[in-house]
Amino acid sequence: MGERNKKILLEQLQLPKNKLCSDCNAEGPEWASSNIGVFMCVNCSGIHRMLGTHVSRVKSCRLDQWADEAVQFMCENGNESVNVVLERHVPIYYRKPVPTDPQAYKEHFIHAKYERKEFATPGGCAHYETGMKEGMLWKRGKDGKQFKQRRFVLNMDEGTLKYFVKPDAKEPKQIINLTTLSTSLAPDKINHPHGLQLAFMNDNLTRQIYLYADEAKDAVDWYIVLRASSFHLIRKSYPQLSDAEVLRRLNSHQRKQGWMEKTGPKLTEPYRKRWFSLENRRLLYFEKPLDPYPRGEIYLGSRSEGYMVRDGLPAGQTEHGFGITITTPYRDYLLCCEDKEEQKSWINEIKSITTQPLTDQDNAGVSQA
Ligand SMILES: [Zn+2]
DSSP, rough: HHHHHHHHHHHHHGGGGGOTTTTTOSSSEEEEEEETEEEEEEHHHHHHHOTTTTTTTTEEESSOOOOOOHHHHHHHOOHHHHHHTTTTTTOOTOOOTTSOOOHHHHHHHHHHIIOTTTTSSTTGGGGGGGSSSEEEEEEEEEEEEEOEEEEEEEEEETEEEEEEETTOSSOSSSSEGGGGGGEEEEGGGGGOEEEEEEEEETTTTTEEEEESSHHHHHHHHHHHHHHHHHHHHHHHHHHSOOHHHHHHHOTTTEEEEEEEEEEOOSSOOOOOEEEEEEEETTTEEESTTTTOSSSEEEEOOOGGTTTTTEEOOTTSSOOOOOEEEEOSSOOOEEEEESHHHHHHHHHHHEEEEEHHOOHHHTTTOOOOO
């Protein structure tokens, strides 16, 4: 009896509709919620346990005993049909978790999906879209490593996110234009599970701010609310962009980051190690990964305007590591990677940008010098 039920469940796991974790799309789920009817990975099963058995009853398909009716229920439901209902109204700006996402983000999603059922009804996510949010976050100081508490105020009517040094200060320390903002959650370099990174344009330079929240839920709430606000504002400001293009802008943050070496404008200058970060159409380089301002940036236009990337250094240059040459209408940039794999991966990322035609948003407010 037990063996037969296990066999049926393992067959269910082989079906295309159940092959990925119901909540994070990890491959090969082996756990299940016997009252909801979904299969999930071991990591998400741990989060389901935290919901309590009144919401989700977690069982292993391999290790636990299953009653006939429960197996029958799993066969009748499964990930695809349950998700059609519970994820029907996931908003376009909301990003469903992937296996590499921080734990806090997966927890937030699973609570929202099963406990609060935010995605099952049309207005379920309205609280992310009020365009107002205010609260205290820890912000990394410009020079030191210290984080200090700052008051952040989002106002979508104004199109701004501001922060204030003193809780009762009248004048903000910084005003961030939400249409230039991209936010990422728990980036490795902050080394905090509730970390946030904001990148935005300030006087035509890309600036980074590093933050963390005391509570995981608060960090994720900020992340989603900022994404929702930026999405709606970009949509409104650039009606000709498709939803996919707006999303690409929101997700463009940190396409790739890492150390490379770079020569100065006179190509004979010695190579210097710099931290590179690819943000939308800009390849920024920093002296150190957490610096608020880059030392400089390489704007990446399209191939038809004369922007190109190739492996190797120009003839006559001394070989140095694994070289990359970026050609722009203004000058050549010579970069070097430590190994061939990095070289290939940077070239592919940069090429994917230069082969893309410019959108209106790329041109808006962006100097191309
Ligand atoms: Zn999962």
